Amino acid sequence: MTNAENxxxxxxxxxxxxxxxxxxxxxxxxxxPLAKAAGGFQAAGLLxxxxxxxxxxxxxxxxxxxxxxxxxxCFAWGLCLVSLIFIxxxxxxxxxxxxxxxxxxxxxxxxxxxxxxxxLMPALQSNWLGVHVSTAVISYGSFGVSFVLSxxxxxxxxAKEGGFWDTHIPAREKLDLISYRSVxxxxxxxxxxxLTGAIWAERAWxxxxxxxxxxxxxxxxxxxxxxxLHLRLRRNWKGKLAAIFAVAGFVCVIFTYIGVNTFLPGVHxxx
Amino acid sequence: xAALKKIWRFLSSMQFAVILLVILAAxxxxxxxxxxxxxxxxxxxxxxxxxxxxxxxxxxxxVFHCWWxxxxxVFLCGNLILCNLIRLPGLIKRTKxxxxxxxxxxxxxxxxxxxxxxxxxxxxxxxxxxxxxEDGRAVLYGDRHRAGIWGAWVCxxxxxxxxxxxxxxxxxxxEYTVYGVTGESLPVGDTGLxxxxxDFRVKLREDDTVSxxxxxxxxxxxxxxxxxxxxxxxxxxxxxxxxxxxxxSTGWAAAVTVTKSGSFLQEEVLCAGEFLPxxxxxxxxxxxxxxxxxxxxxxxxxxxxxxxxxxxxYLYSLYYLDPATEEEHMLGMNVLLSGEQITVDDxxxxxxxxQNYTLIQIKKDRFTWLALLGGLIVLCGLVLALYLxxxxxxxxxxxxxxxxxxxxxxxxxxIFREQFEKISGVTLPREQxxxxxxxxxTER
Ligand code: HEM
Numbered sequence: 001m002t003n004a005e006n007x008x009x010x011x012x013x014x015x016x017x018x019x020x021x022x023x024x025x026x027x028x029x030x031x032x033p034l035a036k037a038a039g040g041f042q043a044a045g046l047l048x049x050x051x052x053x054x055x056x057x058x059x060x061x062x063x064x065x066x067x068x069x070x071x072x073x074c075f076a077w078g079l080c081l082v083s084l085i086f087i088x089x090x091x092x093x094x095x096x097x098x099x100x101x102x103x104x105x106x107x108x109x110x111x112x113x114x115x116x117x118x119x120l121m122p123a124l125q126s127n128w129l130g131v132h133v134s135t136a137v138i139s140y141g142s143f144g145v146s147f148v149l150s151x152x153x154x155x156x157x158x159a160k161e162g163g164f165w166d167t168h169i170p171a172r173e174k175l176d177l178i179s180y181r182s183v184x185x186x187x188x189x190x191x192x193x194x195l196t197g198a199i200w201a202e203r204a205w206x207x208x209x210x211x212x213x214x215x216x217x218x219x220x221x222x223x224x225x226x227x228x229l230h231l232r233l234r235r236n237w238k239g240k241l242a243a244i245f246a247v248a249g250f251v252c253v254i255f256t257y258i259g260v261n262t263f264l265p266g267v268h269x270x271x
Numbered sequence: 272x273a274a275l276k277k278i279w280r281f282l283s284s285m286q287f288a289v290i291l292l293v294i295l296a297a298x299x300x301x302x303x304x305x306x307x308x309x310x311x312x313x314x315x316x317x318x319x320x321x322x323x324x325x326x327x328x329x330x331x332x333x334v335f336h337c338w339w340x341x342x343x344x345v346f347l348c349g350n351l352i353l354c355n356l357i358r359l360p361g362l363i364k365r366t367k368x369x370x371x372x373x374x375x376x377x378x379x380x381x382x383x384x385x386x387x388x389x390x391x392x393x394x395x396x397x398x399x400x401x402x403x404x405e406d407g408r409a410v411l412y413g414d415r416h417r418a419g420i421w422g423a424w425v426c427x428x429x430x431x432x433x434x435x436x437x438x439x440x441x442x443x444x445x446e447y448t449v450y451g452v453t454g455e456s457l458p459v460g461d462t463g464l465x466x467x468x469x470d471f472r473v474k475l476r477e478d479d480t481v482s483x484x485x486x487x488x489x490x491x492x493x494x495x496x497x498x499x500x501x502x503x504x505x506x507x508x509x510x511x512x513x514x515x516x517x518x519x520s521t522g523w524a525a526a527v528t529v530t531k532s533g534s535f536l537q538e539e540v541l542c543a544g545e546f547l548p549x550x551x552x553x554x555x556x557x558x559x560x561x562x563x564x565x566x567x568x569x570x571x572x573x574x575x576x577x578x579x580x581x582x583x584x585y586l587y588s589l590y591y592l593d594p595a596t597e598e599e600h601m602l603g604m605n606v607l608l609s610g611e612q613i614t615v616d617d618x619x620x621x622x623x624x625x626q627n628y629t630l631i632q633i634k635k636d637r638f639t640w641l642a643l644l645g646g647l648i649v650l651c652g653l654v655l656a657l658y659l660x661x662x663x664x665x666x667x668x669x670x671x672x673x674x675x676x677x678x679x680x681x682x683x684x685x686i687f688r689e690q691f692e693k694i695s696g697v698t699l700p701r702e703q704x705x706x707x708x709x710x711x712x713t714e715r
Contacts, residue, residue: 118480119476119478119480119482121480121481122481122482122483122484122504122505122506123505123506125482125483125505125506126506173685174685177683177684177685177686184653184657184658187653187657188650188653188654188657188658191646191649191650191653192650194646195646195647195650198643198646199643200506202639203506203507203508204505204506205517205519206508206515206517206519206632206634207634208639208642208643209437211302211303211307211335213303216299216300216302216303217299217300217303219296219299220296220299220300220303223292223293223295223296223299224296226292227289227292227293227296230285230288230289230292231289233285234285260303
């Protein structure tokens with residue numbers, strides 16, 4: 001890890017922390033300039049984060065997406081990017097108050113991983129790696145957004161009239177819709193991730209699908225979100241049940257990412 | 272009859288689809304936790320006897336190929352076929368539907384007393400067409416993203432093709448493994464083909480990590496007199512005689528030489544893990560356990576300090592097979608360094624010429640393209656279903672000269688309504704209807 005990258009990485013952590021606090025203050029005090037400032041910090045953090053990733057890519061001579069540290073920092077980057085897009089597109093700064101802590105947690109997880117740069121084993125030297133992992137980053141980021149929105153939805157449902165959640169958080173109908181839109185983005189990119197992964201596996205290992213734990217869990221995640229889409233099509237299933245599935249989907253995402261490498265051996269663990 | 276109809280309705284319903292998808296997801300999750308393909312004894316030592324027999328009885332030792340997993344997948348396919356067949360006529364009807372009456376059911380949003388309906392059409396990017404209704408009143412109408420209504424249908428079709436391609440591939444694919452060192456010709460299973468390893472190279476980086484494995488291969492079909500050569504590297508399989516040949520893995524091999532009373536008896540190249548019975552004393556067996564190119568002895572046992580051959584160490588074990596009892600007795604296990612030899616009575620065994628062997632996988636799956644096509648169709652279906660939001664607008668000129676504008680956009684109702692309100696300046700009532708139920712009403 002180069003010195004410049006290290007400095008940028010720490011700067012990113014600090015900026016994400018400030019972003020998170022600003023969003024909290026915005027939700028509590030309901031002052032729009034706070035939301036604007038938070039958005040500004042988030043965008044700045046994202047830029048610096050991008051620079052840190054580029055620097056690492058240059059130092060390694062490849063895309064910085066191959067080990068647990070690199071993927072974690074990319075994951076945080078993806079979540080930050082997608083949440084910023086959704087905040088701007090749907091004019092929905094409250095989302096920041098919930099996505100920023102998750103981003104901060106993930107970058108914190110990244111900080112705990114080894115940051116050494118290793119040479120790649122032959123199977124990983126493929127152009128498909130870049131496409132496969134970039135699509136996963138966007139997909140995971142989008143599911144992260146839908147996860148926080150669904151949590152807000154579930155809390156909102158329990159909110160007392162006139163209470164904090166009722167007065168500070170937008171209506172459930174809107175939460176549901178934005179959550180749906182982020183699942184759509186996530187599912188589209190997860191499908192791309194699985195497809196590119198399958199094409200790559202066919203070339204590298206001779207089999208496009210071998211029920212490796214990581215493959216299996218990405219399929220589980222895909223199925224859960226497919227169920228989510230169908231649940232939303234029915235009036236009596238829409239809303240709460242769908243939100244529960246969106247939360248479960250993200251738990252699967254996290255398990256696919258961290259749990260599989262930790263608990264289940266397979267080709268993706270590269271031990 | 273009524274019961275049969277009920278069952279039929281259930282089998283083609285979305286509820287059944289949801290149940291199937293949830294069970295399949297749960298089965299996949301379970302299959303990833305229980306180690307697959309072990310024997311009853313291995314399960315018994317990992318869990319308890321009872322759990323082990325339960326795992327085997329329920330097929331949990333091979334979840335992804337067991338009968339109930341296949342039955343579930345077949346049900347899913349049936350469910351998808353029914354769903355797509357049932358919905359096809361309605362979709363065709365909706366696609367063809369045109370004219371001023373494009374909005375049949377309850378609209379997503381509506382505004383009355385509008386002076387200029389064109390601003391709605393402009394805002395939603397729809398070019399209006401004009402016609403007169405039965406009463407001679409002017410009607411403006413138009414729609415956008417109509418293809419979006421086909422999204423789910425296309426996606427379901429893709430899933431079907433994907434499962435079909437995967438299933439057919441599983442049933443018909445051929446897969447063989449050969450391994451050996453440069454110069455060896457090896458039979459490929461029962462195919463009658465012969466794989467020759469013309470060359471095998473391991474490219475190391477400066478830090479001794481491997482950058483690429485390269486195998487030069489020739490596949491020969493003696494019966495048909497065909498032969499084809501090519502290079503297989505990791506991530507770049509060779510395509511030979513219609514088979515895909517993958518450079519799968521590698522390991523160490525070495526020549527084992529046996530002499531008896533000073534004269535040559537036999538020599539054979541063994542890959543690590545292979546054994547050699549001594550020619551005229553088959554009860555004596557040498558097992559070549561492992562090779563350390565740069566041998567060092569660490570606290571954890573023998574290891575290698577680098578990937579290059581600097582101080583070759585051969586880990587071997589020696590067995591005596593009792594011909595009467597068929598029991599094996601280990602005579603010894605040790606690491607042999609270069610220049611050292613094993614001596615047993617008149618026999619002297621030496622190891623030399625360490626080299627990498629290669630493991631090549633030879634495969635044929637004639638349905639990969641179908642699965643890939645299915646995957647791509649799923650992707651297209653998802654884009655259509657999730658990103659093309661079909662919307663329709665119609666405006667009717669009332670007798671007082673104002674217009675009544677109606678809009679329909681089931682996929683993104685709240686946002687559509689917000690935009691509608693912005694143009695009309697009137698807040699609409701918030702009803703929350705699901706896409707499917709509104710659509711059904713529209714069909715009626
Ligand atoms: C892995 C399997 C499946 C996938 C990936 C899948 C995917 C989808 C998608 C993406 C949509 C559109 C959702 C939206 O617009 O928000 C959809 C809708 C739908 N699906 Fe599935 N589906 C699957 C299985 C099934 C099955 C087995 C049925 C059987 C009944 C079914 C019935 C429906 C229905 C009725 C709709 C609504 C169609 C429409 O809006 O035009 N799905 N599905």
